[in-house]
Amino acid sequence: MPAKRAFLWATAAVVVISLASLAAMALSVRSDDDPKAPDGDGGTIAWTIDTRNGTRDAWVVAGTAVVLDGESLLGLNATDGARRWQLPYVAEDTTLTVAGGMAVVQSGRNGPVDVVDPSTGSVAWSTKDPALLVARDDALYVDSCPDRREPADVCVTAKHRVTDGTTLWSVKNPDYSLQSDVIGGRRPLAPAPTAYLPVATGSGGALLDTATGRLLSGRVETRAWYLVAAGDIVVATDHDPPRGDDDCTVAVTAVDGRTGEPAWSGAVYSGRRADDACHKRLSEGWSGTVMLGSGANVASVTRDGRTTLTDFTTGKTRWTTEEPGVPIAGDDRHLLVRDNAETGPVSLLDMTDGRRLWTVPDPGLPGTSASWESAVSGDLVAVMGATGDRPYVLILDARTGQQLARRGGWLTALGDGWAMVSTGQGAAAGRLKQHMLTF
DSSP states (O other): OOGGGHHHHHHHHHHHHHSOOOOOSOEEOOOTTOTTSOSEEESEEEEEEEESSOOOEEEEETTEEEEEOSSEEEEEETTTOOEEEEEEOOSTTOEEEEETTEEEEEOSTTOOEEEEOTTTOOEEEEOOSOOEEEEOSSEEEEESOSOTTSOOSOOEEEEEETTTOOEEEEEESOSEEEOOOEESOOTTBOOOOOSEEEEEETTEEEEEETTTOOBOSOOBOOOSSOEEEETTEEEEEEOSOOTTOOSOEEEEEEEETTTOOEEEEEEEEOOBOTTSOBOOOSBSSTTOOEESEETTEEEEEOTTSEEEEEETTTOOEEEEEEEEOEEEEEOSSEEEEESSSSSSOEEEEETTTOOEEEEEOOOSOOTTSTTOOEEEETTEEEEEEEETTEEEEEEEETTTOOEEEEEESEEEEEETTEEEEEEOTTOOTTOEEEEEEEO
16 A cells, blocks of 8 residues: 555544444344344345454355454355354454455454465465565465565565465565555455556556566656556556645546656546535545556546546546536446535446436435445445434445345445345344345
8 A cells, every 4th residue: 555545544444443344153044024133124134143343344255255353254154144164363454355266364454464265264375474465366466574664684575376375476675565556346355367566666656567577667756646557557646636726636647667658647536525625536435445447447527527437548538427426436337426425316327338327315324424335246236324323224226226125234245146234233232233135
């Protein structure tokens, strides 16, 4: 993660701690008639687990629901919730990434990494020592010196095959540091394999050839925000408009990663919050490393607030909508937008051409709320809403916008055909219930 957003991690941590979620103790199957089921209706409650701490990440991998909470990593049968295995992970800021069909767990920020087989719970391989980790679906890129300010005899950056840890290449004492920014994707899924990774060097941003570990010669001046690879173009963004600029301008500089020749430079716009202040970011969250979009195309808004998609390899506009809308979530097929970054109706756009597929009324929860969450996954869309001070999860059909479920609680995870929702309904003091809903 670039140094640019170091100050934002504190904000992210507060949000994560505030979010409800998942951990695992007693297992029980619930039905929709059970008074301990979450308020509301829709979807089928396949199973419920009693949890103690907030869930950090969860996903379903090849029939196993993998759930990371404040105490452990759980492997549950995705059909009925029966526990298959459990591994202890108690460090704060522990994360789960799903890559190559494996569960990649990093114990604390820049801590040791374990790669776990979801079907058995066995640890396939580990880094043992602290590491900076950048994941792609086919490989893990590991820097043995996550904090270059700390003295070390030897620092090694290496590419490892996800499934068995085989070292595909390694570089001793590299003169660069890995960056995790990427266009498109959604946690906890690792982004798709890429030909290049963005890296920071003493002379600017550059690209690393993922096949060989070779550093390309082109350099771009970094702007303290995003540094991404768009094909073989290295792109830097600056989200702090110059004095007197009231357009919420995001300056973009793109350079050919091979030659260093200018590719293009220009501006996109981040849109506004409910108070008319600049939204600034082009991701779902302040600390997010994933820019909304797909491939080399990044979603933003025009100067007058209409949603637009820009090819970051050329600076050309792919499409622009007629209606206003600030991007808030998406996958490789769809883009979720709101009138402004925090409030208003929610609409789903086709990522290919920007067509507005449907719009639903304002769910009643601002994007600034610690409970806010939105997600797009396959044929499902989820947004958090609220009635008064009671939060709820709204599940919609991505094809039609039809409401499929409205359940009291908080969104933990959304996949293709399922959602995980946590709630205090029916839970003991200081505990939560985690429900698996299927559609």
